[in-house]
Amino acid sequence: MLGLKFAAFSTSETLYNTQVICNVKINGLVAKSLMDTGPSDCYIDRRFTDKHSFNIHRAIGEVTLAETSVRMPIQGQCVTHLLVENNEYSDVTFNVLDNLATDMIIGEKIFKEHESVTFTFEGYRPPLTLNALKKMSVPFPKPFSHLSEDCQSIADKPRKYSQADLHLICYEIQCLLSDDLIEPSNSPWRAQVLVVNEQSGKHHMVIDYSRTISHFTQLDAYPLPRIDEIVNELAQYWVFTTVDLKSAYHQLELNACDCEFTAFQSGNALYQWRRLGFGLTNAVPKFQRLIDYIVKENGLKGCYPYLDDITIAGTN
Numbered sequence: 184m185l186g187l188k189f190a191a192f193s194t195s196e197t198l199y200n201t202q203v204i205c206n207v208k209i210n211g212l213v214a215k216s217l218m219d220t221g222p223s224d225c226y227i228d229r230r231f232t233d234k235h236s237f238n239i240h241r242a243i244g245e246v247t248l249a250e251t252s253v254r255m256p257i258q259g260q261c262v263t264h265l266l267v268e269n270n271e272y273s274d275v276t277f278n279v280l281d282n283l284a285t286d287m288i289i290g291e292k293i294f295k296e297h298e299s300v301t302f303t304f305e306g307y308r309p310p311l312t313l314n315a316l317k318k319m320s321v322p323f324p325k326p327f328s329h330l331s332e333d334c335q336s337i338a339d340k341p342r343k344y345s346q347a348d349l350h351l352i353c354y355e356i357q358c359l360l361s362d363d364l365i366e367p368s369n370s371p372w373r374a375q376v377l378v379v380n381e382q383s384g385k386h387h388m389v390i391d392y393s394r395t396i397s398h399f400t401q402l403d404a405y406p407l408p409r410i411d412e413i414v415n416e417l418a419q420y421w422v423f424t425t426v427d428l429k430s431a432y433h434q435l436e437l438n439a440c441d442c443e444f445t446a447f448q449s450g451n452a453l454y455q456w457r458r459l460g461f462g463l464t465n466a467v468p469k470f471q472r473l474i475d476y477i478v479k480e481n482g483l484k485g486c487y488p489y490l491d492d493i494t495i496a497g498t499n
Contacts, residue, residue, distance in 0.1 A: 370446035420496035431491030
């Protein structure tokens with residue numbers, strides 16, 4: 184269990200909490216770190232890395248600040264050894280950013296290695312334990328249950344990429360590995376990656392399964408909800424909350440026997456998905472089916488999911 188301390192004080196009727204900041208050691212150096220369960224990754228200030236001559240690797244990407252539209256470009260990455268409250272973490276990847284308010288920010292990547300994280304106050308009552316997070320058990324999505332009879336493994340030919348695209352692909356692969364979404368593969372299947380350039384100027388990596396498993400996958404005809412019917416249902420409610428699930432498909436774990444079908448090449452390595460991947464032929468209907476299953480099995484009233492966009496409604 185990881186123990187952290189921060190103080191709180193009150194003036195009049197307003198309660199002020201200091202930011203959760205504590206001293207940690209990174210590569211043997213003492214640093215002030217903000218412990219934040221919001222971001223999934225870890226970040227370090229460029230001034231700190233320059234001062235202590237950290238080895239910075241090139242990385243492409245940007246970070247959007249919470250509750251704003253402000254975006255900060257990632258200046259690079261460094262791999263470090265981290266010590267927090269006598270807990271050691273090896274090969275921790277930090278994204279380098281300019282002008283952080285503290286030396287570093289430690290995010291969910293570290294916290295999720297622990298069963299729980301304890302914040303210690305100076306109160307006189309015994310500890311208060313809140314089981315706020317619970318992993319829901321859902322069936323595997325089974326995106327390859329509709330394969331044609333002539334299905335056979337295909338290894339698609341490698342493609343050429345520009346240097347900029349290679350850097351982006353490398354960065355995306357490292358992110359997927361660090362989030363435990365993909366793993367090394369020994370599959371006979373091999374799809375290829377593409378870099379898509381959007382009109383907004385953004386670039387992102389996609390996987391082209393059209394020449395491999397999607398070529399043999401028959402469509403799952405499970406329907407999407409009719410938006411006009413959802414609107415009619417919502418008319419009976421007064422209060423609404425909308426939720427947009429983060430990287431929605433990635434929240435669904437694949438059965439181990441299905442992972443090899445998702446194999447793709449990056450550089451001289453072969454990887455496969457551990458979670459339901461974007462770009463698979465039946466990802467959409469399989470996801471909608473499971474979301475509908477969750478709503479039905481848990482008796483959720485006033486809950487209307489359309490893929491990863493969910494509207495929750497009430498009368499008061």
